[in-house]
Amino acid sequence: MILSRLVSIFLRFGQFVSAAVCLGLSAWFLHEIHDGSSGPHKRTIYVIVIACVSLVTSLIWMIPFTFTFFHYPFDLILSLAWFAAFGALVEYINSANCGGAFHWGGLYRGGWCDKWKANEAFAFIAACFWLASTLLGAWVFHKKSRPVVVDGAGPRNRFGRRSYV
Numbered sequence: 156m157i158l159s160r161l162v163s164i165f166l167r168f169g170q171f172v173s174a175a176v177c178l179g180l181s182a183w184f185l186h187e188i189h190d191g192s193s194g195p196h197k198r199t200i201y202v203i204v205i206a207c208v209s210l211v212t213s214l215i216w217m218i219p220f221t222f223t224f225f226h227y228p229f230d231l232i233l234s235l236a237w238f239a240a241f242g243a244l245v246e247y248i249n250s251a252n253c254g255g256a257f258h259w260g261g262l263y264r265g266g267w268c269d270k271w272k273a274n275e276a277f278a279f280i281a282a283c284f285w286l287a288s289t290l291l292g293a294w295v296f297h298k299k300s301r302p303v304v305v306d307g308a309g310p311r312n313r314f315g316r317r318s319y320v
Contacts, residue, residue, distance in 0.1 A: 159291060159294075159295050162291060163288065163291060163292075164217060166284050166287055166288045166291065167213045167214075167216055167217040167288070168213075168217065169280070169284040170209055170213040170281060170284045170285060170288065171209075171210060171213040171214055171217065173277045173278075173280045173281035173284060174205075174206045174207075174209035174210045174213065174281055175206070175210060176273075176274075176277045177202055177205075177206045177240075177274055177277045177278050177281060178202075178203060178206035178207065178210065180270055180271075180273060180274040180277070181199045181202040181203045181206065181274060182203060183270065184199050184267070184270070184271070184274070185199045185200070185203065187267070195247045198240075198243045198244060198247055201239075201240060201243060202240045202243070202244065202274070202278065205233070205236045205237060205240050206281075208233070208236075209233055209237070209281065209285070212229070212233070225292070225296055226292065227288070227289045227290075227291075227292030227293045227296060230285050230286075230288045230289040230292055231285075231286075231289040233285045234282050234285035234286040234288075234289055237278055237279075237281045237282030237285055238279075238282045240278045240282075241275055241278040241279045241282055244271070244274060244275035244278055245275055247271075248268075248271055248272065248275065253268035253271065253272070
């Protein structure tokens with residue numbers, strides 16, 4: 156049980172860091188395109204909302220209690236939300252002038268393409284952390300709720316021995 160708690164804290168910390176990075180990059184994009192030009196406003200706002208929800212939940216659930224494993228359905232929902240955010244970011248980069256979605260060459264210029272691709276990479280990392288947390292929570296939850304096999308003997312008497320009858 157201690158190993159699963161340590162892994163859970165590690166996963167929650169990874170969720171927190173990746174959500175913070177995505178929140179910072181998306182806020183930078185929203186600040187840069189504030190002039191009303193056509194841009195990825197809706198995608199950026201979606202990533203910001205998902206990142207804020209992820210920041211709060213991962214920070215609260217980083218506290219190591221047993222009940223944090225019982226939230227694995229919500230972990231699955233956030234994992235799917237992060238995969239949707241990743242898909243929205245990848246879909247926009249295909250129409251931009253930055254190369255393909257998985258073309259990582261030429262990102263040393265300091266433009267917005269490298270920041271956008273870093274944002275989509277951390278969105279994918281966040282989705283993977285939330286999915287791993289879902290799997291860990293489901294495993295711990297179902298392991299704890301599994302019935303224990305007994306030998307069929309009755310309860311012990313007050314002297315610590317079973318009766319022979």
